[in-house]
Amino acid sequence: MNRLLIILTVIIIYFSNISAKDFKLKNVQTYTNKNESSLPVLIPNLYRSQRLTIEFDIDASHTPDLIILFRFSNKNWQPYHNIFLTNQGRNIAYNLKYSVLPNTVIEARYHYKGEFPDKKGYVTFPFSGKWKYYITDSQDTSKIYYTGKFIVVYDSVVLNVSLKKEQLENKVYFPFDLAKIFNITTEFNLPDNMYPGYVDEVQIIENHKLNYPVTVERGTNTNTRQYYWNGDRKFTFIARDIRPGNEYREVNLMNVNKFNSRNVNAQFNGIEYSHFYKSLPPDLNGGSILMNYNNPFATYMNVRFSIRPPQEFFGDIFLVGAFNNWKLSPDYMLRNSMDIYSITLNLKRGIYDYQYVTGNLINGKIVDPNWFYLEGNNWNTV
Structure with missing residues (x-):
């Protein structure tokens, strides 16, 4: 993606x-x-x-x-x-x-x-x-x-963006794949009609995860965020801790013969498992495609998402995807029954990218969300 x-x-x-x-x-x-x-x-x-x-x-x-x-x-x-x-x-x-x-x-x-x-x-x-x-x-x-x-965007400033594969070295990561990151460097020169003092930050968005930008602020200088200004009109913003993740999971409800009842499973085989070490086919970059509204089969279904996490898992699991604008919310927490975590959503027939996020729901807030534990992290995403 x-x-x-x-x-x-x-x-x-x-x-x-x-x-x-x-x-x-x-x-x-x-x-x-x-x-x-x-x-x-x-x-x-x-x-x-x-x-x-x-x-x-x-x-x-x-x-x-x-x-x-x-x-x-x-x-x-x-x-x-x-x-x-x-x-x-x-x-x-x-x-x-x-x-x-x-x-x-x-x-x-x-x-x-x-x-x-x-x-x-x-x-x-x-x-x-x-x-x-x-x-x-x-x-x-x-x-x-x-x-x-x-x-x-009226495209007033041309951004020169470079992306490099690197590994975090601030500590030992296990599994080792969690150390894999992208170094994203953004450089630009302001045109004469713009004032350099108004440049505050650069925000980086991964696909449709619009609520969770990576922000590099002016004046930042840490191991993972850097900012440079030549005192004139040239700026450089660097973020070097962005994990690539994995291809998203996909629920495809387009096949009316396969999904022909009002209550269906997101995956035809039912229960899902961790994708940490699994390579997936290309996705929709976090988006969705719905069946044309004039189609008589473009109706709503109750779709059940179910996952069995690794045996050593302790915590809560949340569902995010194109159907909720990738918003991490307690409303989308899966319920645990005999180590199978499930939730049912009312979705229109279509194709949706999604993934599972682990964390802990404490006093109504999601603490320590982890987007990679069940999904993986590698440089093979496209």
Whole structure:
């Protein structure tokens, strides 16, 4: 998988309802280039026809009256209130058009799909940086049913990025594969119209793990993070402790003959095991591909994920993947029954990348999460 990107994008989901009982948004997707598995990153200078796609299903007896509000935000994802940065008049998508799903689809009735900037020019993204969008009630924008995030990049600075394979030497690692890391060096020269004092940090994202960036801050100088500035316009940021991991696990529910009931196992054979020493086929780089919403088989299923960890395991196991935006959460903790850990999710028919993360749930917080114990760490990922 193409593991690393020098860019930050985060998608955060939280749901509400117009009247909390009337409808539910399901399977919200945000992507670009008509590629469902892509990151929501727009680069207008390179791809003038590029669009941001937002689509979702609605479980309701009637179509809700919704709008999508777009807000330009600062580096901490806080929307600007400066009138010159709110893009008023071109920041709201009205009159959302819905499609009716086939009668065979269970637990959803309507579908929305929109592309932005739209062809009529009602929505534009004139500023480079972080953006948020809100799906809200059309009459009361304080009723927010979903919040999403994306990046607009006008490609003002050319980044020169190099990646080298190295090994950590600060202690003895067991298994030895845990010492394998990538050294990622990012160099760039600021153009004359940019002020060097505004350069704060570089953030590195592994695929869709958008909530967990590796940050190299200005002024950092440790064994694993370095920063250099020539006093003029040349900057260098180095991170040398990024583990490559392994190819992701994949649940593929596309085969309607193989997965033909409402309750299914994520893997046809049932129970999964550790992948620490196992090489896997190429994945979707952390993304997902759903069956077309017009397909009569594009319904929802209760999918059971089950894993038996090594015998010496003590702790908790959590599920992360494209279905929850790779967000590590107590809500996705597996339940232990006779050393088999399981959880059931309601998923739309499609293909999803995922993995298991170990840790300990203490007072509602996940302590010491380990993304590699059950998945492995090697340089063979592509």
